Amino acid sequence: MAAADYGADPAARAWILALKHGGRRDLARPLGALLADRLIQAREEEALELDDRTVVVSVPLHPTRRFVRGFDQARLVARAMALDLGLRWLSGLRRTRVTPPQGAPGSRSRTANVREAFALREGTPKRIAGRRVLLVDDVVTSGATANECTRCLHVGGALEVVVVCIARAGPRAAAREAG
Numbered sequence: 001m002a003a004a005d006y007g008a009d010p011a012a013r014a015w016i017l018a019l020k021h022g023g024r025r026d027l028a029r030p031l032g033a034l035l036a037d038r039l040i041q042a043r044e045e046e047a048l049e050l051d052d053r054t055v056v057v058s059v060p061l062h063p064t065r066r067f068v069r070g071f072d073q074a075r076l077v078a079r080a081m082a083l084d085l086g087l088r089w090l091s092g093l094r095r096t097r098v099t100p101p102q103g104a105p106g107s108r109s110r111t112a113n114v115r116e117a118f119a120l121r122e123g124t125p126k127r128i129a130g131r132r133v134l135l136v137d138d139v140v141t142s143g144a145t146a147n148e149c150t151r152c153l154h155v156g157g158a159l160e161v162v163v164v165c166i167a168r169a170g171p172r173a174a175a176r177e178a179g
Helices: 010-022 025-046 063-069 073-085 110-114 124-128 144-155 171-178
Strands: 002-005 054-058 088-090 093-095 118-120 132-140 160-168
Touching: 002 010, 002 025, 010 025, 010 073, 010 132, 010 160, 025 073, 025 160, 054 073, 054 124, 073 088, 073 132, 088 124, 093 144, 110 144, 118 144, 132 144, 144 160
Parallel strands: 002 160, 054 088, 054 132, 132 160
Antiparallel strands: 093 118
């Protein structure tokens, strides 16, 4: 579930890039509110259940990349969204290895790039077992990262995983972002 189209919405693209690469942490709050509004709309239009059995997990950066950037943008957005929805945010996933950016020139296939690059944090299975998990990322392009994280969450016992992102991008938009 995406709030915007990365290629067709220049404002969303600008905000994402400013947050992700421009250090604009202040944008996480309004972007989290945007996602919360989109989920409330989905709850009404698509019968998406958001209740006390729903938890929020973000796609994590590797600690090295988080250190260089100074923060994890998906975590900030996910926590803001969870707060607006009255849901619990969990630090449920971790990166097991550094991966090249998904849109980087010369990178392996997106699926191979993230295969086994995520794992559940200790204690996560008991916190997600039988629950709906809202998996939050900033941009989803091919879906490879979301699929790998979803696989981990299902192995941990998640009943359902709903991928929520600020924007959905096609291959051309991903190439522009990487450049």
